[in-house]
Structure formats: structure tokens, C-alpha cells
Amino acid sequence: MKNPLKVLTALAATATMALGLSACGGGSPQATTDTITYWASDQGNSLDDTAAKLKPSLDRFTEKTGIKVQLEVIGWTDLYNRILTAVTSGDGPDVLNIGNTWAVTLQETGAFEPVEGALLEAVGGKDRFLQTSWATGGAEGKTPTSVPLYGLAYNMYYNTKMFKEAGIEKAPVTWQEFVETAKKLTKDTNGDGKPDQWGFTAAGASVSANSHQAFIRGLQNGGTLFDADGKPTFDSEAQVAGVKQFIDLMATDKVMSPSDAEISQGSQKIDNLINGKAAMLFDQSPVKNFEARGFTDWGVASIPMMEAGATGDVSTQSHVAGINLSVFKNSKNKENAIKLAGFLTSDEEQVALNKAYRSLPVVNGASSDAAFQTEEVKAKRDALANHALPMPLIAKEGQMETLTGTAIKNLFAKAATGTVSESDIQAALKDANNQMAAAQ
Amino acid sequence: MSHSAIQNSPANAAETATMPAPEQSGKGPELPARKPRRSFLPYGLIMPAVILEVLIHIGPMILGVWIAFISLNQLNLTNWLNAPFVGLQNFVNGLNPESTIGQAFFSTVGRTMLYTVTVVGFSWILGMAGAVFLSSNFKGRAILRTFFLVPYALPAYVGTIAWAFMFNQRDGAVNQILVDTLHLFGDERPFWLLGGNSFGAMIMVNIWQLWPFAFLMLMAALQNVPNDVYEAAAIDGATLWQQFRTITLPMVQPANGVLLLVMSLWTFNQFNIPFVLFGAASPKEATLVSPLIYQNSFGSWNFGLGGAMSVLLLIALFIASIFYIRMVLPKGGDND
Numbered sequence: 001m002k003n004p005l006k007v008l009t010a011l012a013a014t015a016t017m018a019l020g021l022s023a024c025g026g027g028s029p030q031a032t033t034d035t036i037t038y039w040a041s042d043q044g045n046s047l048d049d050t051a052a053k054l055k056p057s058l059d060r061f062t063e064k065t066g067i068k069v070q071l072e073v074i075g076w077t078d079l080y081n082r083i084l085t086a087v088t089s090g091d092g093p094d095v096l097n098i099g100n101t102w103a104v105t106l107q108e109t110g111a112f113e114p115v116e117g118a119l120l121e122a123v124g125g126k127d128r129f130l131q132t133s134w135a136t137g138g139a140e141g142k143t144p145t146s147v148p149l150y151g152l153a154y155n156m157y158y159n160t161k162m163f164k165e166a167g168i169e170k171a172p173v174t175w176q177e178f179v180e181t182a183k184k185l186t187k188d189t190n191g192d193g194k195p196d197q198w199g200f201t202a203a204g205a206s207v208s209a210n211s212h213q214a215f216i217r218g219l220q221n222g223g224t225l226f227d228a229d230g231k232p233t234f235d236s237e238a239q240v241a242g243v244k245q246f247i248d249l250m251a252t253d254k255v256m257s258p259s260d261a262e263i264s265q266g267s268q269k270i271d272n273l274i275n276g277k278a279a280m281l282f283d284q285s286p287v288k289n290f291e292a293r294g295f296t297d298w299g300v301a302s303i304p305m306m307e308a309g310a311t312g313d314v315s316t317q318s319h320v321a322g323i324n325l326s327v328f329k330n331s332k333n334k335e336n337a338i339k340l341a342g343f344l345t346s347d348e349e350q351v352a353l354n355k356a357y358r359s360l361p362v363v364n365g366a367s368s369d370a371a372f373q374t375e376e377v378k379a380k381r382d383a384l385a386n387h388a389l390p391m392p393l394i395a396k397e398g399q400m401e402t403l404t405g406t407a408i409k410n411l412f413a414k415a416a417t418g419t420v421s422e423s424d425i426q427a428a429l430k431d432a433n434n435q436m437a438a439a440q
Numbered sequence: 441m442s443h444s445a446i447q448n449s450p451a452n453a454a455e456t457a458t459m460p461a462p463e464q465s466g467k468g469p470e471l472p473a474r475k476p477r478r479s480f481l482p483y484g485l486i487m488p489a490v491i492l493e494v495l496i497h498i499g500p501m502i503l504g505v506w507i508a509f510i511s512l513n514q515l516n517l518t519n520w521l522n523a524p525f526v527g528l529q530n531f532v533n534g535l536n537p538e539s540t541i542g543q544a545f546f547s548t549v550g551r552t553m554l555y556t557v558t559v560v561g562f563s564w565i566l567g568m569a570g571a572v573f574l575s576s577n578f579k580g581r582a583i584l585r586t587f588f589l590v591p592y593a594l595p596a597y598v599g600t601i602a603w604a605f606m607f608n609q610r611d612g613a614v615n616q617i618l619v620d621t622l623h624l625f626g627d628e629r630p631f632w633l634l635g636g637n638s639f640g641a642m643i644m645v646n647i648w649q650l651w652p653f654a655f656l657m658l659m660a661a662l663q664n665v666p667n668d669v670y671e672a673a674a675i676d677g678a679t680l681w682q683q684f685r686t687i688t689l690p691m692v693q694p695a696n697g698v699l700l701l702v703m704s705l706w707t708f709n710q711f712n713i714p715f716v717l718f719g720a721a722s723p724k725e726a727t728l729v730s731p732l733i734y735q736n737s738f739g740s741w742n743f744g745l746g747g748a749m750s751v752l753l754l755i756a757l758f759i760a761s762i763f764y765i766r767m768v769l770p771k772g773g774d775n776d
Contacts, residue, residue, distance in 0.1 A: 081738060088517050105741075109514050192627075207721060259610040261634055264719055395514065398741060406721045413634040413723060416609075434540045438533065439742055
């Protein structure tokens with residue numbers, strides 16, 4: 001080995017090989033035991049706002065246990081794919097938030113720690129929790145792999161100033177009243193012959209929000225997304241009728257601006273309400289946006305039902321919405337990760353966090369706090385306790401949301417640029433149904 | 441003498457590399473001893489590159505092909521090495537023209553071809569016009585040249601998101617100019633990112649982003665065309681159009697061949713622009729192949745189907761590229 005070039009070559013080859021091998025190994029083995037990583041979903045007005053509101057809680061956790069938490073807040077558009085990547089590589093955070101409708105899909109991957117033994121003990125057992133929220137933790141009859149963290153539900157929010165101007169004294173209760181009220185609120189204010197103020201606004205291009213409406217409106221009309229055997233029934237008569245009611249708000253009732261077909265972010269529809277461009281909307285938690293903008297002229301009511309005082313499935317106003325918490329099975333700090341899960345679901349932290357994010361505590365011990373006695377929170381709690389069903393607890397939930405939500409997005413696009421007939425709706429849902437059936 | 445003959449033939453050159461040349465007998469005795477060591481050095485030298493190439497390029501590609509033959513979904517994602525082998529099932533599902541998925545795939549491939557031809561065609565024409573225009577000397581040439589290159593220099597994401605804002609129906613700049621200022625469309629505000637218009641809008645953005653590249657490449661090629669050829673042609677009475685057709689075009693032909701190939705491959709695989717303009721789900725009228733594969737893989741966690749579509753795309757582009765390279769590009773060695 002006199003030739004320096006040869007030595008260099010051999011070194012380079014060895015180094016490259018070593019590099020390749022270590023890259024295959026993945027993960028850093030020297031993870032210290034006193035720091036854990038936590039992926040939080042975006043619950044505030046922005047990623048920074050979410051982090052700032054979470055920080056006091058995490059500081060208290062570090063103070064109490066000596067465990068440091070490395071926090072990363074991830075936006076909703078990225079969270080699902082980030083989790084997917086973590087699941088595939090087995091290299092993820094120790095603790096993470098998930099949208100509770102993904103719980104069963106993610107449970108099936110086997111990447112999350114089942115809620116039993118030490119984890120179940122740390123969160124204080126099942127009975128502490130709101131039972132409707134607890135039920136979203138995993139598939140029926142299986143050990144859940146996530147615990148509820150924040151509770152959410154759909155309510156109707158309206159601009160009280162616009163209601164007053166139109167002489168409307170009370171919020172509509174039935175769907176028919178809702179459409180009539182919305183028509184009264186839709187008007188041309190600048191005299192160009194075209195409406196510029198609308199009765200209702202929605203994020204017509206938001207796939208997940210659309211899929212929630214397919215679920216809720218379907219149930220209210222006596223339909224379901226899946227039959228008893230688990231076969232998709234997106235295009236059943238009742239489902240088509242339910243989706244038609246929602247699309248008709250733009251297509252035939254003309255109480256929703258065609259521009260809404262381009263809205264993909266929930267915050268844009270909230271802007272419409274604040275700016276007086278639209279009077280009513282359905283949302284899970286717009287209050288933090290109202291407060292950030294200093295907007296006070298808002299009121300809250302339940303999501304309209306087909307008949308006042310309805311009970312059972314046809315009285316569904318919301319899916320059991322919310323955020324769940326999971327511990328990653330591959331965590332090298334499982335013991336500490338479990339401690340964080342227990343801490344964040346404790347009564348005190350539930351009060352602090354849900355107060356900050358304007359969501360609903362998911363443990364019974366926190367609900368009595370004065371912060372959760374407002375009309376808005378009560379309406380949310382009533383919807384969650386009495387008028388909410390979980391989105392289908394199936395492994396292909398994500399696909400169901402994508403297919404139904406995209407079908408509705410395309411129908412709104414069609415309504416905005418032309419007309420939509422009942423057979424268009426039927427055809428779009430049939431298409432989605434076929435794709436769902438093919439994938440099962 | 442025989443030495444120069446050998447150099448011209450690659451086959452013979454290889455022979456001499458492995459055989460110790462008998463003519464070099466001047467350095468006699470050491471040569472046979474060198475033989476085994478000599479064969480390691482070239483391999484050792486390219487080894488790092490080969491290993492990295494396999495790890496970064498070939499490995500994932502083979503993995504992608506393999507995924508097309510297995511049923512990979514969320515149930516077995518963590519344990520993907522044990523996902524069940526399903527043979528050609530994914531291809532059957534994706535290609536069955538009777539099924540919703542198959543129909544979507546075929547119409548998407550057709551749409552993507554139309555898209556590619558339109559985008560590359562317009563980009564080439566604009567690039568060529570710009571290059572010819574700037575090849576003559578005039579004041580302000582340098583400024584214009586920089587100006588033309590801006591879309592190419594901007595990060596693709598930034599440029600596209602600006603277009604998305606401009607195309608917004610309610611308060612986008614496009615409708616403000618066309619409807620509010622010029623009062624076109626009878627004061628009806630058209631949607632540019634929904635329905636049929638979305639395809640045209642996407643083409644616009646892509647041409648805007650791609651044509652500076654054609655401009656840059658063609659400008660470089662034009663600089664190799666000697667000026668006296670044009671002068672001679674002008675003296676012979678050739679019009680500008682004749683000069684362009686019989687001098688410029690043939691002279692930039694080699695650069696053109698590569699340019700069109702590269703631009704077509706990029707455009708056919710376009711993903712960024714539709715993803716930023718429309719989000720994860722493109723409008724039906726504007727779905728291209730890459731976003732469709734993304735929707736199938738990530739929207740519905742059906743990686744097998746996404747993999748099968750990718751493999752088909754790979755094969756199609758591979759065959760098209762080989763055909764194109766053999767037909768159009770200059771053959772190495774013949775003309776130089």
C-alpha cells in the first residue's frame with residue numbers, strides 16, 4: 001500500500017459503505033432518556049400560537065418530572081403524511097396527536113402503543129373520560145391505541161349584527177328554517193343586481209369538512225355511509241338526499257357564494273363571517289379566531305335538524321370530533337412518553353389546555369370548571385353528548401373521507417361554474433362508492 | 441503506427457487495457473507482477489459512486505417496482521417486507537378500462553400527453569423567439585435577458601403560489617384586470633382554478649415556468665452559429681425567415697433534440713404545479729398522471745396501485761425516450 005491514491009480509494013469505498021449501512025439502520029441510538037419528542041397538531045390560530053399555548057403545560061411537566069419535551073407543532077395539511085412516514089420508517093416521535101377520525105386506520109398499522117397496562121394506568125382509566133370521545137380511540141372490541149385529548153363538535157355560528165339587520169330574532173332549528181333564514185340574509189347590498197352578502201358560508205374545497213357533512217346530512221336523512229355488512233353505501237337514496245341538501249345551498253337555494261367552492265381552509269370561511277360577507281357557518285371551534293380578531297358579534301346555536309326535537313340517529317348534528325393522543329410503540333423513552341400522556345390528560349392540564357384552545361375537556365373532572373360554563377361550550381357539550389356519532393370506525397376511514405369529501409368538492413366546483421342536477425350527485429357518489437368498494 | 445489504429449476502435453482499446461502491451465518491453469520485468477493490482481484500482485475508484493448510485497437511485501427504483509406487485513396498505517405498512525405478493529393484480533385493477541380507477545388512469549394519460557405537447561410546444565416557441573430576438577445586439581439586451589430568466593430563477597413553489605392567488609375567483613389579480621377593469625365576460629367572474637378553466641390555468645403557469653429554460657438553452661446554442669454564415673446568406677438575398685429555417689434551425693438541431701426530450705419528461709411528470717394550485721385532489725378536468733399516482737398512494741393508502749401506475753409510466757417513458765434518442769439525437773461517433 002505504498003500508493004497514496006489506492007489508500008485513498010480504499011478509504012473512500014469503506015467510508016461510503018459504512019455510511020450506507022448506518023443510513024439503513026435508521027434512528028439515533030444515543031437518544032437520551034430525559035428528553036422526549038412530541039408532535040402536536042395545530043389547535044391555535046397558527047403553529048406559533050399553538051406552541052405558545054402549549055408551552056406553560058410542558059414547562060410544568062418538565063418541572064414536575066425532570067423530563068424535557070422537544071415540541072414540534074405540525075399543520076393539518078402535513079400531519080397525516082408525517083405520521084404515515086413515521087409509521088413506515090418506524091422512526092417517529094415518542095408522543096403524538098392524531099385527528100380522532102384516523103384512530104382506527106392508524107391502529108391497524110400496529111405502530112401505536114395499546115392503551116392498557118401502564119399507559120391505561122397513567123391516564124387514570126377509561127371511566128374518567130367522556131365516553132363518546134373515548135369510543136373514538138380505536139375499533140370496536142379492540143384495545144384502543146389512542147386516548148382523547150381535546151373534544152370538539154360542530155355547532156352553527158352566526159353574525160348577530162347581520163341577524164338583527166335582517167330582523168331575525170332567533171336562530172333556525174330545522175333545516176327548512178335554516179334555508180329560509182339563509183335566503184333572507186342573502187342580498188345585494190351595492191345595487192349591482194347580484195348578491196354580495198350571503199346567508200351561509202362553507203369551505204367547499206375542504207375534503208375533510210365535506211366528508212363530515214356527507215356523514216351528518218346522510219344520517220339526518222336516514223342514511224349511512226356503510227351498511228351493516230360494512231359495504232359502502234355512499235350512493236344510497238338517503239345519502240344522495242343528504243349530500244344534495246348541502247350542495248343545494250349553493251346550487252339551487254343560492255344562499256352560498258360560488259366563491260366558496262375555492263375555499264380550502266376553514267379560517268377563510270370564518271373571515272367571511274367576521275367581515276359580514278356571510279351570516280352563518282358550521283364549525284368545530286371558530287371562537288379562537290373570533291377572539292384573535294377582536295370580533296364579538298357572534299352567536300351560537302345547534303346544527304339544524306330535519307325535525308325539531310328529533311331523537312336517535314336522525315338527530316345527528318356532529319361527528320364525535322376531537323384530537324387524540326398516542327404513544328409510539330417504537331419509542332425508546334416509552335416510560336417517559338407514558339408519563340406525558342398521563343400528564344396532558346390530567347384534570348388540571350385538561351382545564352388549562354382546553355381553555356387555551358377553546359375546545360372541550362374530555363375528562364369529567366375538568367368539565368365543571370367555570371371556563372366551560374359558557375353558552376358556546378354548553379352547546380358543544382350537548383352536541384357531543386346527545387347528538388354525535390363517531391365517524392365510521394373502520395380501517396379505511398381515511399379513504400372514505402378522501403372519496404366522499406373530494407366528490408362533494410367537485411360538485412361544489414360544478415355548482416359554481418354551472419348547474420348540478422340530482423343525477424350528477426348520484427353519479428359522483430356512485431363513482432366514490434365504486435372506488436371504495438374496489439379498495440376493500 | 442498500429443497504436444493509432446487501436447485507439448480508434450473501442451473494442452481493441454479494451455483488449456489493450458487488460459493485456460500488458462508487449463511493445464513496451466523496455467520496462468521488462470516489473471510488468472507481469474503489476475497485473476493483479478492494476479485491475480483493482482479502476483474499480484476502487486468508481487466504487488463510491490457505484491455504491492451511492494445503487495443506494496440513492498437504483499435501490500428505491502427496484503423497491504418501487506416491487507411494491508407494484510405486492511398488496512401494500514396501512515395493515516402491513518410497518519411490516520412491509522411481509523406484505524402479500526399479489527402478482528399482476530394491481531396492474532389489472534389499474535388498467536381495467538371497465539373500472540372507475542382504470543377509466544381515470546387512461547383518460548389521465550391522454551390528458552397528460554395533450555398537456556405535455558401544449559406546454560413544451562409553447563415553451564419552445566417562446567424560448568426560440570426570445571433567443572433569436574436577443575441574439576441581435578441592441579441597448580437594454582442584458583436587462584431583458586435577466587428579466588426573461590426570472591420565472592426560472594424563482595423557486596417553483598413561490599411562483600406557483602403567486603399564480604394561485606392571482607387566479608382566485610373573488611379577489612385574484614386576473615379577475616380584477618379582466619372583469620373589473622376591462623369588463624370582459626359580461627361582468628361574470630370566471631373561475632380559473634375550477635372546472636374546465638383549471639386545465640388552461642395550469643398550462644399557463646407551466647409555460648411561464650418552463651420557457652426561460654428553453655430560452656437559456658437555445659440562446660447558448662445560437663451563440664455557436666458563426667455570424668459569417670448569416671452574412672453570406674444575406675448577400676445571397678435570403679430573407680430573415682429563410683435564414684431562420686435553413687441556418688438557425690439546422691445549426692441548433694443537436695441542442696434542440698436534448699432540450700425537447702428533457703422538457704417533455706419534466707412536463708409529463710409534472711407534480712408541483714398542480715399540487716400547489718389545487719391541493720392534494722386536482723379537479724377532474726386537470727388531473728395529470730403524477731398527481732393521480734399521489735392520490736392513489738397517499739390519499740387512499742393503496743401503495744400497490746400507485747406503484748403499478750408508476751411502473752407503467754416508467755416503462756412508457758423509457759420506451760419513448762429510447763425511441764426518441766435513436767431517431768432524433770445525433771449518433772455518437774458518426775459525425776465527430
